[in-house]
Amino acid sequence: MGSPPLAKRLEAVKPSATVAITDRARQLKADGKDVISFSVGEPDFGTPEHIQKAAIDSIVGGKASHYTAARGIVELRQAICEDSARRRGGQRHQPNEVVVSVGAKHTLFNLALALYDEGDEVIVPAPYWVSYPEHAAIVGAKPVIVETTQEGGFRLTPEALRKAVTPKTKALVLCTPSNPTGAAYAPEHLAELAEVIREGSYWVIVDEMYSELVYGGFEQRSLLEIAPDLRERLIIVDGVSKTYAMTGWRIGWMLGPAHVAAACDKVQGQSTTNPTAAAQWAAVAALTGPREPIEAMRKQFEERRAVIVEEMNQIPGFDCRVPEGAFYAFPSVKGLIGKKADGVVLADDVAVCTYLLEKAGVALVPGTAFGAPGFLRMSYATSVEIIREGLRRIREAVEALD
Numbered sequence: 001m002g003s004p005p006l007a008k009r010l011e012a013v014k015p016s017a018t019v020a021i022t023d024r025a026r027q028l029k030a031d032g033k034d035v036i037s038f039s040v041g042e043p044d045f046g047t048p049e050h051i052q053k054a055a056i057d058s059i060v061g062g063k064a065s066h067y068t069a070a071r072g073i074v075e076l077r078q079a080i081c082e083d084s085a086r087r088r089g090g091q092r093h094q095p096n097e098v099v100v101s102v103g104a105k106h107t108l109f110n111l112a113l114a115l116y117d118e119g120d121e122v123i124v125p126a127p128y129w130v131s132y133p134e135h136a137a138i139v140g141a142k143p144v145i146v147e148t149t150q151e152g153g154f155r156l157t158p159e160a161l162r163k164a165v166t167p168k169t170k171a172l173v174l175c176t177p178s179n180p181t182g183a184a185y186a187p188e189h190l191a192e193l194a195e196v197i198r199e200g201s202y203w204v205i206v207d208e209m210y211s212e213l214v215y216g217g218f219e220q221r222s223l224l225e226i227a228p229d230l231r232e233r234l235i236i237v238d239g240v241s242k243t244y245a246m247t248g249w250r251i252g253w254m255l256g257p258a259h260v261a262a263a264c265d266k267v268q269g270q271s272t273t274n275p276t277a278a279a280q281w282a283a284v285a286a287l288t289g290p291r292e293p294i295e296a297m298r299k300q301f302e303e304r305r306a307v308i309v310e311e312m313n314q315i316p317g318f319d320c321r322v323p324e325g326a327f328y329a330f331p332s333v334k335g336l337i338g339k340k341a342d343g344v345v346l347a348d349d350v351a352v353c354t355y356l357l358e359k360a361g362v363a364l365v366p367g368t369a370f371g372a373p374g375f376l377r378m379s380y381a382t383s384v385e386i387i388r389e390g391l392r393r394i395r396e397a398v399e400a401l402d
């Protein structure tokens with residue numbers, strides 16, 4: 001007798017490609033190969049000390065022993081509202097419009113369960129963060145992928161959005177600054193998109209996980225601030241993972257209309273219940289504590305961005321625009337496709353990545369994983385020395401191609 005079948009819904013879902021390449025790089029390392037990884041999506045810094053201490057104090061002080069409200073402690077939701085008003089032009093949410101989850105990925109998953117029905121269409125601009133289409137697919141909705149271009153700054157254009165909307169459109173998912181491209185929407189781009197959004201009645205989910213990591217004086221503004229009239233349809237996703245170097249703590253949240261928060265609370269109440277109490281107290285300290293350690297990390301990312309973009313653009317076959325934010329560079333490697341490595345043609349970006357991993361010991365993520373064949377994602381959440389050494393190895397491997 002064989003085992004009974006798995007759920008059909010998983011047939012539409014792909015495993016995380018970024019995790020797959022990180023695992024392969026880890027395996028090579030375990031086998032003794034010297035691998036430099038540019039594939040990770042998390043800061044290389046440790047969580048600032050005052051945040052660590054707040055978690056320890058909550059444990060020792062007996063504040064972390066019990067369940068909290070499923071949607072998070074009121075102190076954290078209050079801090080989120082304050083922080084959001086500060087960063088979003090004074091647009092204020094109330095604690096009943098916030099749900100804290102086990103990371104922003106969990107927040108987005110809750111939203112998929114709470115908002116999408118089978119057959120609904122969810123517009124996702126490509127290059128996209130890998131989980132958006134999969135979250136839609138897992139609940140039976142249809143991701144509608146809309147391409148953007150490198151020349152167009154990897155931004156969804158108003159025309160492309162208008163064309164993608166149908167009577168079945170349930171949501172648009174925007175990510176700014178973006179993982180994987182680092183591209184961000186300037187206020188005028190958001191204003192143009194808002195005009196098209198007003199023509200419809202779908203949800204707009206804006207993932208602003210990287211909105212404090214912008215560089216070169218880029219004017220980061222939230223769609224909420226640019227188009228407050230959309231507030232009843234607008235859901236912001238945010239968290240502490242990237243800004244505060246807290247990926248391991250697993251705290252993310254949504255801000256949106258109270259009935260959407262109530263729906264997410266209902267979903268979460270039947271799955272994880274509350275995020276870990278000590279991690280919530282750590283997040284309170286992150287949001288209310290000193291800004292200097294956070295600004296110091298941002299500055300380092302900014303320095304690394306300059307090095308990576310300038311040096312990468314000197315490698316033949318690489319073409320990289322300057323990303324406005326996050327900690328990713330997203331070069332085109334179309335100039336390398338069709339070249340030969342030891343007589344074997346590099347047919348696509350996946351082959352280029354595999355070649356660079358095996359030949360140069362450098363782990364990158366193929367653009368195909370993000371719906372953007374012909375590109376690579378290179379995370380610069382690593383030291384300038386390692387960035388320089390990685391690029392040196394890439395150049396050497398590229399120069400060995402025929």
Ligand SMILES: Cc1ncc(COP(=O)(O)O)c(C=O)c1O
Binds near residue numbers: 102103105209247252
């Ligand atoms: C764009 C974007 N959104 C959400 C997340 C999820 O972050 P977390 O679950 O760590 O809060 C990530 C993490 O890689 C991301 O890049």
